[in-house]
Amino acid sequence: MASLNPSGYEKFSGSPPKQGQEAATTGIPLSSSNQYFNESCETNTRLQTKTRVPWSSGLCDCFSDWRNCCITCWCPCVTFGQIAEIVDKGSSSCGVNGALYTLIACVTGCACCYSCFYRSKMGQQYMLKKHPCGDCLVHCCCEYCALCQEYRELKTRGYDLSIGWHGNMEKRSREVAMTPIPPVVEDGMSR
8 A cells, every 4th residue: 555655654643533434554442442342242251151160079089989999099090091081082092091101100200290181181171170279289299089089070970981982972872872752743733
């Protein structure tokens, strides 16, 4: 666009253009309410955010599922692998995640750094509160209790962690296929 001003810049003078007139593009907003943002947009965004829900069981309720508690105590890589497969929605397998957890534990001794990532991911998926403290601190201080709690949470949400993600999806699709669909009766029609 050619400018008549010798310096190459056009200055905006006067009041802002009225509806229907073109405004000079300056990059500076003329008012706080424009076509892209207004107070109602901000209010709607705040109303759409979901509230976080508490965990279905406490961090120290490990003995409520004593079988999983024993497996986690002696072989946490198994519990972690099962959790990670469900949280990743089947994109990674239980065996790969369990082996990586074991490798990190043997090499660095800090497998909790890897497992806290999955706690955070699970918290985002299910809108879980960070309780009693942040995810990394929970895993650093109480690794086995955290794994047991995550296992119980997924179990409460209907997953059978022993069959993995794909097994759970097949099980759900069979349940949906077996559910009878009630006939549709329109208004004014009789059976």
